[in-house]
Amino acid sequence: MEVLQAIKERRSYRSYLDRPVEEEKLQAVLEAGRWAPSVMNLQPWRFIVIKDQDIKDRLKKSCQETLQKIYQASGWGWVSRFSLEFLSQAPVIIAVTGDPQKTGADQFILETGRGYAFSCCAAVQNMHLIAHALGLGTLWFTLYENDKVKGILDIPKELDVVSMVVLGYPAGTAAQVKRKPLEEMVSVIG
Ligand SMILES: Cc1cc2nc3c(=O)[nH]c(=O)nc-3n(C[C@H](O)[C@H](O)[C@H](O)COP(=O)(O)O)c2cc1C
Numbered sequence: 001m002e003v004l005q006a007i008k009e010r011r012s013y014r015s016y017l018d019r020p021v022e023e024e025k026l027q028a029v030l031e032a033g034r035w036a037p038s039v040m041n042l043q044p045w046r047f048i049v050i051k052d053q054d055i056k057d058r059l060k061k062s063c064q065e066t067l068q069k070i071y072q073a074s075g076w077g078w079v080s081r082f083s084l085e086f087l088s089q090a091p092v093i094i095a096v097t098g099d100p101q102k103t104g105a106d107q108f109i110l111e112t113g114r115g116y117a118f119s120c121c122a123a124v125q126n127m128h129l130i131a132h133a134l135g136l137g138t139l140w141f142t143l144y145e146n147d148k149v150k151g152i153l154d155i156p157k158e159l160d161v162v163s164m165v166v167l168g169y170p171a172g173t174a175a176q177v178k179r180k181p182l183e184e185m186v187s188v189i190g
Contacts, residue, residue: 006129011174013137014083016090019169025134026092029167032130033096036123039115044102045123045162048095048153053088055152060087062148070143086139090168093141094127095149096120097159120162127165137170 030047038044050056063084071079087093098120103113124140131138141164149161 003129006133010128010132010138011177012139013166013168013170013174014086014139015171016086016137016166016168017171018089018091020091021136021167021169025131025136026167028134029094029127029131029136029165032126033094033123036119036126038119038122039102039104039106042102042104042116042119044099044116045120046097046099046159047123048097048155050093050095050153051091056088056090056093058152059093059144059149060084062152063087063144066143066145066148069145082143084143086166087141089171090139090166092167094165094167095153095155095161096124096127096163096165097155098162099158100160101158117160117162124163124165127167131165131167135169136167137174139166140164141166 026049030049033045033047034043050059067079067082067084070076098116100113100116102116104115106115107113128138128140144161144164146161147157149155150157150159153161155161
């Protein structure tokens with residue numbers, strides 16, 4: 001698949017079939033993450049592959065509590081209606097954790113370095129793209145509280161759960177979303 005085609009066609013899926021992801025495809029997704037660029041090539045990530053149903057159910061329950069908090073703070077209607085069923089439904093969730101100590105030169109100019117998180121996000125995007133090219137669906141998921149997820153997954157407290165990649169065969173079609181035109185996001189100097 002052409003890279004630009006994959007970039008444009010990838011969509012977020014919030015509903016998944018009860019169908020496992022083939023091991024070769026899962027390995028390809030992890031491999032795409034491994035080859036992401038990272039600050040000073042520090043590769044500050046760990047990819048935690050979650051297939052266990054009980055753990056997925058516990059994540060869903062924890063995230064439901066988090067959604068409640070977000071709703072109370074924001075009052076946003078969509079938050080109260082947002083279903084987290086996909087966390088139990090999807091066959092695989094990959095938690096991408098990053099080590100804030102492995103953040104490169106920005107630790108000397110920022111209070112909290114960002115290089116480690118940028119690197120993890122590059123890995124996450126690689127995973128989304130290869131998954132799409134392999135006929136899988138994904139969701140970039142961040143509606144969780146770090147401490148709660150670290151407790152459930154037994155992740156050392158010094159690490160940051162940067163994002164989760166929900167992975168599986170999609171059920172149904174994705175919401176059709178648009179992008180703003182380039183003119184609204186580009187300015188040229190010179
Ligand atoms: C940093 C980041 C965090 C996101 N977190 C969530 C999330 O927690 N839940 C969710 O349903 N979608 C999440 N998304 C997906 C976006 O909603 C989605 O990418 C956007 O609406 C555009 O749709 P598309 O991915 O189908 O092009 C996230 C995306 C990014 C880049």
